[in-house]
Amino acid sequence: MSTTAASISSKYETQQKTTYRILFIIGLCHLLNDSIQSVIPAMFPILEKSMGLTYSQLGMIAFSLNMVSSIMQPVIGMATDKKPFPFALPIGLTSTLFGVLGLAFAPNYKWIIISVLFIGLGSAVFHPEGSRVAYMAAGQRRGLAQSIYQVGGNTGQALAPIITALILVPLGQMGAAWFTAVAAIAVGLLIYIAFWYTGRLQQELIASRPRKQSGAHKNKRISKKVWGALLLVLFLIFARSWYISGMTNFYAFYAIEKYSFSISQSQLFLFAFLVSGALGTFFGGPLADRFGKKKIIFLSMILTVPLSILIPFVPSTIAFIMLVASGFILMSSFSVTVVYAQELVPGKIGTMAGLTVGLAFGMGAIGSIVLGYIADTHGLVNMIILIGFLPLLGLLTLLLPPDETVSEWNK
Template sequence: MATALSTSQSANKPVYNILYIIGICHLLNDTLQSVVPAMFPILEASMGLTFTQLGFIAFALNMISSVMQPVVGWYSDKRPMPYALPIGLTSSLLGILGIALAPSFWTIILSVIFIGFGSAVFHPEGSRVAYMAAGNRRGLAQSIYQVGGNSGQALAPVITALVLVPLGQFGAIWFTLVAALAVYFLINIARWYAHRLATISKQQMKNKKVKMQLDPSYSRAIKIALFVLVFLVFARSWYGSAISNFYTFYVMDAYGVSIARAQWYLFTFLLMGAVGTFAGGPLADYFGKRNVILLSMLLASPLAIALPFVGPYVAFAVLALLGVILMSSFSVTVVYAQELLPGKIGTMSGLIVGLAFGMGAIGSVALGSIIDSLGLTFTMIAVAFLPLIGILTWLLPTDKKLIEWQK
């Protein structure tokens, strides 16, 4: 009896060392992904690629990841795969090596497919590790995990300014060391993951599944909520894609700055986005997930609309606020989806995070084509209205309702 109580109490406490390590691995994984958009200005200059071709590179990277993530999550819900984590990062390592040596557009596409596959494997399994180590602080745990990824993405402009501008395309080869470090960490995470699985009661898992299957009365409401959540992720991802992939070109055109200086605008947005990602989870633990999602989208709207019209100095402040506010809902949408369908942790993590990548991929191609056809300024003004879609958050069930559905 005492042993059971001790196990129950420890299960409610976050395993912080695991959360920090998986967060660092997320940072390393997304740093590898960040090398790809960081190379866009280099590739445009050296290979003469069009905005549409750059969009297709982002499409290949993100679409492979987005399509595979829910599949990996669905499969790992049935058969968890601890050692898939280091295997996935090994694929990314090969992709980084390929992109450093790629002589043509199509070899770049092939290389980013390897990186996309590695990311597809890492994200749902990494999110599952965060969930297993969360205890009773799921919002905080998911924020620790996701802030690593957003921090890695924030490094893209720094990579461009400090590595790729002076060293060119071949400079990407240094990031194979980053991939190797991630593989090492993930081997150790995989051991903990496998041990944790061995200590979980199979009977408890079966009982949880039976409970869910015996309570189908909310299935229609859950499907509607999931559809609304997907639409919100769509709006946030398209806007984020516009900033991440094309805003540096807008800055160079509108403010007449160099490639290296333009990266600091993007770095401001992405770095403060990482701050917002970390803050969002704890705020959601205290004030509710739906409230954080709603305020994140609506408060970001006036800033997004103002951004194309402000000057070069005010733009830094607007981007900083925009990053914090908009990205505060990133980890929260993942936790919301997990609690919407608590028996499908991997599937929901893969769906929401994978969808973010997928919508960003489609957005990259679409936005690149629109820029080629209608111009950069028009496109940046038009996408600024996307966060207004956040008004649909009112259609989501409240946190209290989610708790009722789980009973």
């Protein structure tokens, strides 16, 4: 009896340690997955020329990708919360592999849409399950773990301008075929992750038996207080997503118009904004582990406000510096909001990851349409000025319960 108890205790202590090997692998897979996803918008100028697609058709391609990958994320998260399926990760990336292959050889618009749906589905499977793996490997450093995981994805997205310049411009549509190799590497790594995931589930099952027998772990209903806090977190994520979406989709056009930049120069500004955002994502988690999640969420949005408001009115050199600073500060709360939501509703790791990351990107896609309409009707300059005030909504963070209160709710 004592031997069994010691074995359970040993395995439980192992689970409390941060497994950096797994975190770095899942972070790399996130980079590979999101770099593949970034191929689609990067291909728009090429598809416009090779197939004569309209802006509406290009918009529908982007909408199809984002809606499938975002709406399906919480659904898949809910399903795997009830019944974990470790090998969903390599299966999802295999769907992405077929999608990329189809994109490279698609003869017409219809086949591009079908290929994009495969990529979107693969992404929808990967994100909540990848976040769950990061949570399982985190030990006591959940903020750091999510930062390592999320920085991979943000770095992958930031690669879009480089992918366009180095691969897609010289090779055209067929250049997408190179990313089947990227997808294959990700599938191989995720098979390794799936075996680790399976082993960890078995450890958790053994460790949880005494708690189940004592009745310590019963399903709790989500209280009104938790629902209120969760809805507020999602609203803050949406506000951040709309600002990021506005800048990534339209600031390059604004820079061309205001500073008479070439396309390459404007892409450099965008690349700097995205890379600094990826760095901010990495540092935000460890800061939240030390100073608290609510504080980092609040500061990341409020400290962005003066920068985001002033960016449209300053010379190009100062704008570049402000873009780097605002990207770093604002995105420092990206992984933190994911962990905050997961701790609000423990036991629903995949669902919360799907909601905070998946629906955030979905709202970003809708935001692109709304902001595009505002730019068409009220002018691009006015739209860029307007979105600069979105981080002000970060004041609502003051209404969130402190980290200590969230911990007490879960006891």
